[in-house]
Amino acid sequence: GAGVSQTPSNKVTEKGKYVELRCDPISGHTALYWYRQSLGQGPEFLIYFQGTGAADDSGLPNDRFFAVRPEGSVSTLKIQRTERGDSAVYLCASSLVSRSSYNEQFFGPGTRLTVL
């Protein structure tokens, strides 16, 4: 079956612009996660959804970052007024059930965001 997909695969934008990154989780996975991975670092947690609600958004670095999952499936990560420091690979993962009972997270291929 299809895995986690993310679009676009690459996004180049200018400082100050708004971007949206999309994640399509595996069908039936209720938990969805966003991570950010900078060069030479491991993925850094941003936000976790259980169904439609953001169960934990403690990893979002500031209020320029926001994510939604209105129907409990596709999620969009939104970044306002982008800064050069936002340049990274943004990874999305999904899993069958909630984080409190851990199940394997399946990762998408990521979106490489470059802010010029």
Added chain:
Amino acid sequence: EDKVVQSPLSLVVHEGDTVTLNCSYEVTNFRSLLWYKQEKKAPTFLFMLTSSGIEKKSGRLSSILDKKELFSILNITATQTGDSAIYLCAVVSNNDMRFGAGTRLTVKP
């Protein structure tokens, strides 16, 4: 503050060599430790470890957890060029899953 530290940060070996990758951690409310292989963008799951002393094995890869000393190792025997990747360790607690910075393994022919 919770932390996950991997060593070495990078490693270059030749085909056929055996490598050991290390992951140490300090987290509250530890639940499990996971190993991932990241070749291009998407990390792919290798092992999940929850109990000390029980080796998980898959082909040439094996891993073990020591919850007393708070570390795990990932062994790869008879390395192949296809093993070249970043190997990520992640620790799951009640609050989140925290990744280490990874070990970049390069296997030369």
